[in-house]
Amino acid sequence: MKSKQVIAMFNVAFRQMVSTAFNVLLPFVVIHFAEKQIWGEFVSILLFILMASACNNFGHKEYLLRQFSAEPGKIRRYFTQNLYSRVPILLLSVACTxxxxxxxxAFFISLSLIGLFVSQSFEALIVFEKRFRLSAIIEMVTGVILLSAIYVCRESITALLIVKLYAGFLLLKALVYVYLFFSFFEKKQTRLSFYILKKSFPFFLLTLAGFLASKNDVYLVHFFLSKPKLAEYQILNNLCLFAMGTAGFFYIPFTKNIYRNSEVVIVKLQRILIIMGFLITISAVAVIFLVVTFYLKTTVPDYFYAIVFGYIFPSFVYGIKIIMLSKQHKEILVTTYLITGIVINVVLSALFLNLGLDITGALLGSAVAQWVVLGLFLKPMQEHWGT
Known part of the structure; x- marks a missing residue:
């Protein structure tokens, strides 16, 4: 592997670790200074923010990456048009709030949605331009500011206070991104384009399905269990997603190569992902064991950790296949697979929670769904690799 590729992978890993580490650290800090009940109350609000944000994004990142790769000379035009075209969706989510x-x-939740909308709009530019290190610094500095603000207010933490600080954090990050990427705005492209929304719609379904696949168990825990249990499960879910997200370290820097049919790169990446996925999953299980035992101090059955492994590992096998199928304009096929997993996840997790299996039941339903999705991807994958 060339040195430039190694550096690119390192920068992606650094950025992903910084942004995800913040999501992992935030509940630990809040619970340390307050209690699980308060964090659980905030998670109820956060789940709405994340769902609304997934709708506001409307698959723009995946759509723009494909357009940037196909027509790199029109990056500014596509970026600006897509941004303006999604504003009505943002306004609708604010009205719902x-x-x-x-x-x-509602006021501070709306500010959070606006901040997320703006900052996440630059994701495609960051990936395509490989500005991972700059983005990591932004994420790190703004994250430290938020955690510092929580520390200063530690004597009077409430769910509403966390929402206020969270909104301020997102708006600050949005302003920084606007300042740094202002040159990518094209003043002439201020009209709404329903054509772009139409073309983005398959990607919207894909990303929404991906979001639900990773979070629907948290929504079910929110419905079935208490706020303290929701707080515990959200922490464990974040740790699992952090481990699963490391798969992107290995293929995000090569998105251009994947879209431009570099078969050699794709085959190498697939092998690396499976090997590294196994090692990373084992490490994640060990970390989660320590968190459950020494921080959350909650009781889980011994097989809980086997379920954690089963939940995390499949994503390393089928992750790159999602990009491959998107390149072939088969987003609907990917979405169908993910929706199948979501349905299985919801049915099984709800059943297990209803049977009193607590957070173990929710995670078990998610793990089974992950292996079903993996099975659905295997046949197309074998056909692609000619095996």
């Missing part, structure tokens, strides 16, 4: 939450919460 005002209807669903009390005014003080």
């Amino acid at each position: 005002l209807l669903l939450f009390p005014v003080p919460q």
